[in-house]
Structures are given as C-alpha cells and as structure tokens.
Amino acid sequence: MESPLPRPPRPIGRKAAKAKRGGTLNNECVQLLEKIAKNTSLRIERDLKRDEADMAREEAFVIQQQQTPEKDMDDREMKIMAMDTSHMSPETKAYWKHRQRDVMRRKLFHDDGPSNTDWLNDENH
Template sequence: MASSVEAGGAWTTAEDIALCESWVKVSHCPISGNEMKFSQMWRKIHEEFSEKSGSARTEMALSSRWKILNREFGKWRDALTKARENLRSGQNLTDEIIQAQMWFGATGQGKKSFQNHQCWELVKNCSRFKIICTTPPVVLNETPLHDSPATDSPVDSPMDQDSPLPRAPRPIGRKAAKAKKGSTSKNECAQFLEQIAKNGALRLERDLKREEADKARAEAFAIERQQAQEQDMEDREMKIMAMDTTHMSPETKSYWKMKRRDVMRRKLFHDDGPSNTDWLNYQNN
C-alpha cells in the first residue's frame, strides 16, 4: 500500500523546506540559472528535492506546491513591507511582525496568518521576495496636541484675580464672517493642492528608488555570474593542464595534448598578445 506522500498526501514542513532549498539552489545558480528552460529547471529541482528529502513527489506535484508557496511568500512580503513602512518610533521587531500578520490576514485571501517562517528564511533574500521600503517611515507626532499658554497661570494673573468671571467674546459681524469663511476656503484649497503636489513628488521618488534598486540588483547579479563563469573556466583549464597522460593510449594522449595546446593559446593571447604564438609554433614543430 502506498504511503500518504506517494499518494499525494499533505505536505510536511520538512518537504516544504527541501522544496524551497532546491528552488533557490537551482533557479539562482549564477552560471546556469538564467539559461535554463522551465522544464529543465523543474527537472533539476526535482532531482535536488528527491536527494534532500527522499520523497516520491513528482515534478508536477513540486511545481503545484511551489505555486501555492510562491503566492503565500509574495503576500507575506507585501505585508512586511506595509508593516515596515508604517512602523512607529519606539516599536521593535515584534511589533513589526504583529502588524505584518494583521496585513496578511486583512487581504481576505487564503490563510489568516503566515506560518511558513522557516521556508521564508530560505527565500527572503531572493530578488522577487526582497523587501524594499519606498516611503519614509511614519513616526509619532512630536507636536503637542494643545499649545501651552505664553502668559502666567490664572492663579498668578492679577487681571484674573480682579475679574473672576471671564468676559464673553464679542460676536463678529456678517461681513467679517463671510470674509473669514472665504479665507478659510482658499486656505483649504491651497493646502489640498499642496498635498497633491507632495504626494506626486513622493510617488516619483519611490519609483526612482525602486528603479535604482532593481538596477543595482541586476548589476550585482551580472558581476557574480561573470566571476563564477571565469572561476569555472579556470578550474577546467587547471584540470586539463594537470591531467596525467602517462598510461593513456596514443590517441588519448594526442587528444589531451591538443586540449593543453588550446589552453596555452588562450593564456598567451590573453596575457601577452599574439606575438607569443611564435613559441607555440616552435613547440608544434
């Protein structure tokens, strides 16, 4: 009788972790990560997953499970971003997680709380799940709710001692009331337009920061990939030059001799230019 895993039963935490580790390793390989086709990528992920977990899940099962995890990770990333942008002064990481859980559950889609924290630690540094805050954090308002009076307290004021009952303010006239109302409307309109301008500037600044962050990630990835390719080429050339041909057949020796000649030609052209090929031609003769 087949086990629950073989029959497509519920996924365990260990299987989810193995799937995330395999996905990160294969899809973010600096040498071949961007050059693989979709089917080839999932074939390699399935090989890594089977080796790590010993599970009998199929490629299709892994791909379907990853779609679910991918949506959940994206939802959690957005929740953490909102929580971090709205974190108030004096609050800590616990407050951030609590706010993120509230944002996560408020979307009304799927689970009410995020639980896959172990898997999140594995994928959070990947480009699609990185948190990029594009707005300044909201802090507590340091302006007091009420202005403090500039004069002394009522107890120390001689005018208040002579006049215990406050005098009622004189009502303003109709013209003055209309003028005040018109001035207030103009001020509110000006403030509204000013706020629209500020929001547009903040939005533009946020977009520029996002573009700069994306460009920086792409450049860093390109450099890392180039370095990995150069190191891989260097390792292969070292193996070729160190190959022991003592006990090989004449045909095999001839093959490795040609390989070494190619390595030397690349080295000479790269280091000193074509002028050094005279030595290579002399060796061939």
C-alpha cells in the first residue's frame, strides 16, 4: 500500500558521491588551469612590452653614444682654435699652430684624418 505522505529522498550512494566529488575537482582543475594560462599570457604580453621599451632605450643610447664623440670632438676643436698663442714659447706656439691647421684641414675637406695637402702646412700661413 502506498502511503499518502511523501517519502524523504534516498541518500546518495558511495559511488554516486565519489563521482559527484570527482566532477567538482575536475571543474576546479579546469578553472585553475584557465587562470594559469591567462596569467601566463598576461605575463608574456608584459614581458614583450618591456622588451620593446628596452630595445627602444638601447637604440636611443646607441644613437647618443654615436653623437657624443662628434660633440666632444667639436668641443676639443673649438678649444684648439680659440687657443691664444701670443704668450707662448716658439716651440709651443708652433705645436698649437700645427694643431689649428689640422682642425682647419678637417673642417675644410671634411676629412677625419691628417691630410696630405701641402699648401696648409706652409709655415708662412
């Protein structure tokens, strides 16, 4: 005979309980792996941006290093050209005049080294 009162639900068996717990663990593992993958991709993007910034900074440094010797050379040449030789001994005066001629030779002929033009090396100039 059937009872008019509803029966309470039957408890879950051991196999069903284990299967239910296992499914939850798999779901948590999937979520954890997705979170790790997302963090890894964010880290890779951040590292790429940092590498791009480092490369740009390095290129700017190289350009600056290439310009610095030219600026230093110009500063030295200006000091050589501005040298007052009126109070110097004849040997020192000859040395500085020779250096000034070398600077003029480089500036006139856009040459980085000593020139073999004789007309600038005359002692009469």
